[in-house]
Amino acid sequence: MVRIASCLSGFRSRFGILFLVSFLAFTIGCEDQVITEPPITSVDDEFDAGSGIEDQSLTTLQVRNLTLLGKVWGFAKYHHPAVMGGTRRWDYDLFRAIQPVLAASDLNSAAAAIVTWLDSLGAITECTQCAEAPSEAQLLPDNAWVADTATLGATLSGSLLSMFRNRPHDGGQRYVTFVPGVGNPDFSNENAYASHSAPDAGYRILALFRFWNIIQYWFPYRDVMDEDWDGILREFIPDVMEPMTSEQYRLAMLRLTARVHDSHANAWSEYLLRPPTGTDAIPVFLRFVEDELVVWGYSHEVLGPATGLAIGDVIESIDEIPVETLVDSLRVFYGASNEATLLRDIARSLTKGTGPATLTGYGASGAFELTVSRVATSELDMLPGYVHDLLGPTFQMLDEDVAYLKLSSVATTNVDSYIQQAESAEVFVIDIRNYPNEFVVFSLGGHLVSTPAPFVRFTQADPTNPGAFLWGVTISHTPIEPTFNGKVVILVDEVSQSQAEYTAMAFRAAPDAIVVGSTTAGADGNVSRIPLPGDVESMISGIGVFYPDGTPTQRVGIVPDLVVLPTIAGIRQGRDEVLEAAVSYALGRDFTLPTN
Numbered sequence: 001m002v003r004i005a006s007c008l009s010g011f012r013s014r015f016g017i018l019f020l021v022s023f024l025a026f027t028i029g030c031e032d033q034v035i036t037e038p039p040i041t042s043v044d045d046e047f048d049a050g051s052g053i054e055d056q057s058l059t060t061l062q063v064r065n066l067t068l069l070g071k072v073w074g075f076a077k078y079h080h081p082a083v084m085g086g087t088r089r090w091d092y093d094l095f096r097a098i099q100p101v102l103a104a105s106d107l108n109s110a111a112a113a114i115v116t117w118l119d120s121l122g123a124i125t126e127c128t129q130c131a132e133a134p135s136e137a138q139l140l141p142d143n144a145w146v147a148d149t150a151t152l153g154a155t156l157s158g159s160l161l162s163m164f165r166n167r168p169h170d171g172g173q174r175y176v177t178f179v180p181g182v183g184n185p186d187f188s189n190e191n192a193y194a195s196h197s198a199p200d201a202g203y204r205i206l207a208l209f210r211f212w213n214i215i216q217y218w219f220p221y222r223d224v225m226d227e228d229w230d231g232i233l234r235e236f237i238p239d240v241m242e243p244m245t246s247e248q249y250r251l252a253m254l255r256l257t258a259r260v261h262d263s264h265a266n267a268w269s270e271y272l273l274r275p276p277t278g279t280d281a282i283p284v285f286l287r288f289v290e291d292e293l294v295v296w297g298y299s300h301e302v303l304g305p306a307t308g309l310a311i312g313d314v315i316e317s318i319d320e321i322p323v324e325t326l327v328d329s330l331r332v333f334y335g336a337s338n339e340a341t342l343l344r345d346i347a348r349s350l351t352k353g354t355g356p357a358t359l360t361g362y363g364a365s366g367a368f369e370l371t372v373s374r375v376a377t378s379e380l381d382m383l384p385g386y387v388h389d390l391l392g393p394t395f396q397m398l399d400e401d402v403a404y405l406k407l408s409s410v411a412t413t414n415v416d417s418y419i420q421q422a423e424s425a426e427v428f429v430i431d432i433r434n435y436p437n438e439f440v441v442f443s444l445g446g447h448l449v450s451t452p453a454p455f456v457r458f459t460q461a462d463p464t465n466p467g468a469f470l471w472g473v474t475i476s477h478t479p480i481e482p483t484f485n486g487k488v489v490i491l492v493d494e495v496s497q498s499q500a501e502y503t504a505m506a507f508r509a510a511p512d513a514i515v516v517g518s519t520t521a522g523a524d525g526n527v528s529r530i531p532l533p534g535d536v537e538s539m540i541s542g543i544g545v546f547y548p549d550g551t552p553t554q555r556v557g558i559v560p561d562l563v564v565l566p567t568i569a570g571i572r573q574g575r576d577e578v579l580e581a582a583v584s585y586a587l588g589r590d591f592t593l594p595t596n
Contacts, residue, residue, distance in 0.1 A: 044089040051095040051202020055243040062102055065110035066205070067234050068152070069094075069101045072114055074213025075146065075160060077175060078466040079167045082121045086174035091191065093117075094209065095202050111156040118159055127166040131464040138459045138544065139223055141467030142216070171463030176218060183460035183472070184526040184542025185218045192531035198246035203533040207253065208236050211538065214530055215260060217466040220459050220544035221554040225261050232259050247273060250536060251333070257538045258335040261555065263497055263523035266335040269537040274333050274349070276326075280374035282351035282359075284309055285385040288343040289566055292316075293323045293350070293361075296571050299380040307372040312572030313363040318350060320358065326350060337522030337555040340494040344521075348385065352377075364572055388433035388495055390576065398593065401426040402583055407503065408434035412443050419447045419484055427586045428484055429579065430507055431491045432500045433517065439499065441506045446480030448488055448510035453477040455509035456502070458525075459544030474548045477509060487586045488513040491578055492558050497521030502545065504558045516582035518565050520557035 058066070073094050077083050083090050097117045104110035134140075146152070146160040177186045190210065196203050212233050215222055222229065236256055244252070253267040254274055266274075283304040285297035295313045298304025316323060327346055336342035351357065353374055360369045389406040390396070395418050396404045403422035407430065410418075422428045430444075445455075454476040459469040488510045496504060496517075501524045508515055528542035545553050562585055570577040576593055583591040 044092050047092045047095050047202070050196075050200050051098075051206070053095065053098055053200060053202030053205065055201050056241055058102075058238045058241055061104075061106065063234055063237050065101050065104050065107060066098070066237050067230070068107070068110060069097060069114060070205075070209040070212060070233055070237070071145065071230075072118070072156070072160065073097070073209055074216060075143075076118065076121075076163065077213060078173060078217050079163045080118075080121060081124065081166070081168055084168060084172060084174050088121065090175070091206055091210075093121075094206055098202060098205065107151070108153055111153045115156050115159055118156075124162055124166050127169065129169045130165065131167045131169040131171070134462055134465055134468050134470055137462070137465075137468045137470050138546075138550075139220065139467075139469040141465055142222075143467065167464065169464060173463050173466075176214075176463070178461070178463070179526070179528075179542075182526050182543065183458070185214075185461055185528045187214065187528060187530050190531045191533075192535045192537070193533040194535035196534055199249060199534045201241050201244075204240040204244065204249055204252075205237070207249075207532040207534070207536065208233070208240050208256065211253075211256060211530060211532060215540070218461050218528075218542075219260070219262075219540050220461065220469050220525065221262065221541060224552065224555050225259075227259055227261070232256075246534065249534060253532060253536050253538070254333045258331075258333060260335060260540065261337055262335060262541050263337045263341050263521045264335075264525075264527050264539050264541045267532075267536050267538050269535065275330055276349060276352045278353035278374070279377060280352070280354055281377050281380065282307060282309075282357060282372055283375045283380055284351070286315070286347040286350060288347055289571060290568055292568065293347060294568055294571060297384060299382055299385060300375060303373075303375055303379075308368075308370050309359070309372065310363050310572075311574070312568055313361055313368070314568065315359055315361040317360045318357055319353075323350070338519060338557065340519040340557075341497070341521045341523070344494045386435070386495060388493055388578075389431040389491075390579070395421060397421070397425070398429070398583070399591075400424070401587060402429060402591065403427070404429045404431065404579075406431040406434060407436040407440065407500070409437050410440055410444075412438045412440055415440060415443045415447070418444070419482060422484055422486075423482065425486055427487045427489055427583055429489045429491065429583060431579070432496050432504050432507075433491050433493045433578075434495060435497065435500050436503055441503050442477065443480075445477045445503075445506045445509070447482065447484055448507060448513070449477045449479050450483045450485075450511075451479060453509040453511075454548040455506045457546050457548050457550070459546065469544055477506065486512070489582045489586050490515045491582060492517040492520050492560065493578070494519060494521060496558065497523055498525075498527070498541075501553060501558050505545075505547065505553065508558075514561045514582070514586065515558060516562045516564055516585070517560050517578050518563060519559075522553065522555040522557035524553045 100113035101110050149157045175189050179186050250270040250273050257265050257267050283300040284295045287296045292314045295309050330346050334342050334345050356371050356373050358371050387408045394409040398404050403425040454474045457474045458472040462468040462470050490504050490507050492504050501520050524545035525541040525543040527539045530538045564578045564581040566577050
């Protein structure tokens with residue numbers, strides 16, 4: 001067995017702390033967990049060296065037939081007792097099925113080949129204690145296609161319906177388990193085939209089918225992807241069957257995972273391949289403000305100002321390519337729940353490359369054209385670029401009426417001290433334009449309520465009904481003395497993601513709380529890691545997170561009560577317009593932070 005000290009330890013060792021901060025791929029809360037190495041349930045080494053499937057251009061018919069195979073393969077993976085019980089090496093069974101399906105002369109022939117393949121698994125025993133459909137579910141399985149005899153034919157449809165009716169009632173799954181105490185899916189039993197650094201066509205199809213079916217059956221937000229998921233399968237099948245280098249395959253996985261539109265879902269292991277590439281960057285922080293790409297900080301205190309770029313400068317082109325054109329060319333590689341988060345991530349990467357860069361734009365004094373040097377990212381301090389909170393101490397009294405706490409450096413051991421110091425304030429500002437340093441949802445949130453306050457409801461996958469997600473219990477705050485009795489102001493924006501969003505939901509339950517700022521990342525819920533062939537690794541949000549009344553958060557984010565966005569003028573003046581507007585609203589009078 002392997003003990004995981006925290007749910008982030010693997011990512012920290014593999015990608016480094018900058019990766020963790022850069023992409024905020026975290027969970028709501030992490031506990032030690034023990035992962036048992038998957039048992040070997042059958043001896044099957046036929047395809048260890050390769051799938052035997054050759055690169056090829058596919059006909060429209062072959063694409064259609066392989067699309068059917070991919071759906072049937074995934075359905076059987078999570079419904080057939082022989083596969084669920086671990087008596088088959090299901091990845092290798094796929095390789096055995098591909099060639100006959102590719103050779104089929106029409107859809108009926110392909111369906112017949114699939115029936116023969118499924119029959120080789122053995123007869124399905126009639127269940128004596130059958131699984132039951134969920135009586136109440138937030139999301140139901142999308143299984144209507146298995147009854148489509150016009151497409152599948154009566155024999156294949158009948159086989160799949162029999163498989164469905166006789167699925168094991170205990171919900172035991174070979175290729176997915178569930179994290180104790182949380183319930184998000186764990187795909188540790190999937191093989192990453194790390195030795196296949198340049199996966200052949202069969203392993204590339206396997207990667208596509210595995211990821212597609214994980215989303216189809218175990219992604220709690222498949223209903224808000226705004227994609228024709230069947231269409232995505234048809235689209236990528238011919239792509240991955242064409243001749244492809246290792247790098248092209250990994251870029252294809254970046255494009256595939258981006259189509260889920262979940263800020264947690266990217267091919268994170270291939271971050272260095274995601275365009276624009278390069279180990280150097282211009283030593284500034286960029287952010288889209290008022291639909292413009294704006295310099296809002298420096299990643300090197302000397303080299304940043306030396307570029308000639310000033311805070312508040314607008315960049316219109318990089319190396320003679322308009323920023324709008326660059327963004328449009330890059331968006332296919334960036335998985336994001338909403339446009340604000342996509343622009344956030346692209347802005348962080350736009351200046352990567354090698355050698356000098358030519359920039360055009362305008363500043364307070366007019367238009368400019370500059371040639372600036374890129375700097376090795378190892379020399380840059382990138383961490384300040386991932387928070388939008390105030391410089392200085394974790395807790396501050398901004399004046400006698402306004403207490404301020406930023407969660408980027410919050411400590412659970414100091415929560416009582418924060419509350420005591422804020423006791424006389426009229427307004428308590430909790431800044432979550434960051435990622436919380438520690439999990440303070442309950443330890444701090446309990447001080448903001450005087451009676452139990454519900455703030456969140458989860459959904460979790462139903463292993464007996466793959467594709468169904470059931471409502472869980474509602475979670476509430478338990479009051480903790482002393483109670484802060486003033487107004488609570490919660491600041492959020494596009495850097496507020498995952499645990500930050502969950503924390504904002506929790507604190508919003510305070511009776512006099514108001515959320516101020518702009519659209520958050522829209523990716524809440526504990527993450528589940530997905531291994532893919534070639535040692536590619538992705539993730540998804542693994543549980544559904546909703547307000548107690550069922551209002552969603554995925555892709556929507558934490559919707560502010562008062563929308564306030566920074567302006568280019570405010571950035572040039574060094575102002576925090578979001579904080580000032582929030583406090584002014586709460587106090588009922590103008591409030592301005594002193595500028596440097």
